[in-house]
Amino acid sequence: MLGVDEYAQRKGRIYGTVLVDVETRRPVDLLPDREADTLAAWLAARPEVEIVCRDRAPFFAEGATRGAPQALQVADRWHIWHNLGQAAEKCVYQHRGRLRPSPAPPDEPQKEADPAMSSPWPTGHRFAERTRAKHATIHALLAAGHSKRSVARQPGMGLNTILRFSRATTPEELFTGQWQSRATKLDA
Known part of the structure; x- marks a missing residue:
């Protein structure tokens, strides 16, 4: 072999x-x-x-x-594991708005939601941290006067990614799926 x-x-x-x-x-x-x-x-x-x-x-x-x-x-x-991991991460990312948090056990008192815990991926989660860093980088470059096309070339991301991140005022908007408006097979 x-x-x-x-x-x-x-x-x-x-x-x-x-x-x-x-x-x-x-x-x-x-x-x-x-x-x-x-x-x-x-x-x-x-x-x-x-x-x-x-x-x-x-x-x-x-x-x-x-x-x-x-x-x-x-x-x-x-490569099988790497490709499987990428596909799973992409699938979860695309359908994260449909994920529901598990209900709290009935014997515990309800706590007020912490803003950092309100997103599907709280602080410290690898995917969330990477998304927050990309969001901050893109918004910093746009604030510095760079065009969206030049920003797409600098970090090596596609223009559609730059457009999606630039429309989100906070990284949490990307986590909750508020920007996603098209229908998927899971809607039914």
Whole structure:
């Protein structure tokens, strides 16, 4: 079983391909780039490869298909968990307005709601802190006179994200779903 992934020779500029024996967890070879042709040529010289464990990068998929058509291609464990975590976080984020807090036990007296606790993600929650930080950064850049397009380029976020965050006066508006107006399959 051969593991295929990328590595950075110079982050953001030069990337290569690392090939790992998945069973022994030892590197087999380093390829100088992330090109499908390079991987295909390497695999074509080694017909004994039966399984290629890779991420979802299209150049790895194409290279493995051309270089080792007999090999079964599978996703590696890290990318499966990473993609599952992202999908779950996105799903919860999209439907957070429909989540209801659990009722308080009847033998405890009702306490007044703390403003920080009124959002679905109170202080200290990873998602909430990241959202609050993004909101503060976007509003600070807009207040400094930057255009929404230039703000979208600086933190590396999309324009739609910048527009959504700029419309929310507080980060809590993003948590409660007050900005979300379109219908979803869960409405029924």
